[in-house]
Amino acid sequence: QQQVKQSPQSLIVQKGGISIINCAYENTAFDYFPWYQQFPGKGPALLIAIRPDVSEKKEGRFTISFNKSAKQFSLHIMDSQPGDSATYFCAARLRPQGNLIFGKGTKLSVKP
Amino acid sequence: EADIYQTPRYLVIGTGKKITLECSQTMGHDKMYWYQQDPGMELHLIHYSYGVNSTEKGDLSSESTVSRIRTEHFPLTLESARPSHTSQYLCASSEYGGDGYTFGSGTRLTVV
Numbered sequence: 001q002q003q004v005k006q007s008p009q010s011l012i013v014q015k016g017g018i019s020i021i022n023c024a025y026e027n028t029a030f031d032y033f034p035w036y037q038q039f040p041g042k043g044p045a046l047l048i049a050i051r052p053d054v055s056e057k058k059e060g061r062f063t064i065s066f067n068k069s070a071k072q073f074s075l076h077i078m079d080s081q082p083g084d085s086a087t088y089f090c091a092a093r094l095r096p097q098g099n100l101i102f103g104k105g106t107k108l109s110v111k112p
Numbered sequence: 113e114a115d116i117y118q119t120p121r122y123l124v125i126g127t128g129k130k131i132t133l134e135c136s137q138t139m140g141h142d143k144m145y146w147y148q149q150d151p152g153m154e155l156h157l158i159h160y161s162y163g164v165n166s167t168e169k170g171d172l173s174s175e176s177t178v179s180r181i182r183t184e185h186f187p188l189t190l191e192s193a194r195p196s197h198t199s200q201y202l203c204a205s206s207e208y209g210g211d212g213y214t215f216g217s218g219t220r221l222t223v224v
Binding site for chain 1: 151153154160206208209211217220
């Protein structure tokens, strides 16, 4: 019940295309949903995050769509660039301790 | 600048040696975490701490141990390294109930 299920495991997109990564959860005690981006040899870094009272959040080319009733959220990368090639992790924060539960990650490759 | 530091970045060591991976943060965060990750793969929580003198084992069983004597310092020790310990080790920190984790750049450990 504490799992966050992430798909797909890997994704190949052409430059300029839209990358979509999906996550689903069961636990209603999650209250914050961040996405992390990780480049090879680096630690994950916070990319964008959303709270469940909002259905969409956009920051530049990155958008989170959140469907509270379906318990699903997704990351959309518009106009994908080769520099976006990285592993992306969705996560959900568990009340009250604030521990993050991570998805298994999606390896994105953007082809030039 | 507030940050989280891991040393060494890379370590190649022989089987049976004792090693300590260092992690320090300057943000005054109460909570700290150790994750084990094969490159670009799933994050496995192996240890966490909610504050000084508090340590807990994570979801993935690990032969390593940790200590938290000072708020800013959370070292991980392997008493006798084995080739199966070869992996990337990531340290992270967060405020209690905070919005997310800050990750270090990781230590890439190779046991030969």
